[in-house]
Amino acid sequence: MQPLYQRLISLLLLLSSLHVFQLTEGCSCALTHPQDAFCNSEIVIRAKVVGKKLLRDGPFGTLRYTVKQMKMYRGFDKVQHVQHIYTSASDSLCGVRFDINKYQYLITGRVYNGKVYTGLCNFNEQWERLSLAQRKGINHRYQLGCDCRIKPCHHLPCLVTSKNECLWTDMLSHFGNSGYQSRHYACIQQKEGYCSWYRGITHRDKTTINTTEP
Structure with missing residues (x-):
């Protein structure tokens, strides 16, 4: 019985080590605006x-x-x-x-x-690494868009399917949540429930940019 017991213990240790290896390789997160x-x-x-x-x-x-x-x-x-x-x-x-x-x-x-x-x-x-737009978003703007849906675009063509969607295209350039839209735009709900990208007012340009395709 002893050799069988030892083999069972060895098998359990092997399975445990495989499980730990899977865990070390297992932290993967979806990109999020x-x-x-x-x-x-x-x-x-x-x-x-x-x-x-x-x-x-x-x-x-x-x-x-x-x-x-x-x-x-x-x-x-x-x-x-x-x-x-x-x-x-x-x-x-x-x-x-x-x-x-x-x-x-x-x-x-x-x-x-x-x-x-x-x-x-x-x-x-x-x-200090956050952009000015991200800081403004955290302070106020993001909350205004919590009823909107940011739709990731991984491969062209990409289309919005409802009025409350903003198309997020940073993945096309492989930048993801460090891309231009992520750093400079918020998806804000406008009139009649429509959502669109909003950049806001900058020091260089005093106009408001409000577009669905930044």
């Missing part, structure tokens, strides 16, 4: 990360980041004030990494049992 990331998040804040602690819960552990919240943009109905952000300690499970006492971050996430969780598939970025 920052407006969709904002509208689909339960929590959106700007904060500075001031501490980190590894919690030994679960097989991989959880990182608990202590944050100094600067401003909350979304989530007032969920929590009063965010003090901690939780994420997986494993990169394979899409855990996100923040620098301590260096930058202010835009952090988006969800709330579970009163705790705020985020990961690589959420929109997290250094605040």
Whole structure:
């Protein structure tokens, strides 16, 4: 019986190692326009990360980041004030990494049992790296377009199929959520429920650009 037992243990260890390998290769996220990331998040804040602690819960552990919240943009109905952000300690499970006492971050996430969780598939970025249009979107404009649908275009031809859609073409140039539309446009609902791309007013050009094909 002993050799059979040992073979079973070896088989289980092999399957476990294969499972871990799949996890390390398993964090893949669909590209998301920052407006969709904002509208689909339960929590959106700007904060500075001031501490980190590894919690030994679960097989991989959880990182608990202590944050100094600067401003909350979304989530007032969920929590009063965010003090901690939780994420997986494993990169394979899409855990996100923040620098301590260096930058202010835009952090988006969800709330579970009163705790705020985020990961690589959420929109997290250094605040200084956001474009002016993205900052304005987070402050006001994105909320105006949460009833709109941003439709990704991966291959031509692409067509909108309803009046509340904006065609997102950044993927055609392989830039995705770092592309021109992502950085400079918001999809805003106009009259009679129609949605269209909105760039707004810039310092160089005092006109309002409102087009379905930026």
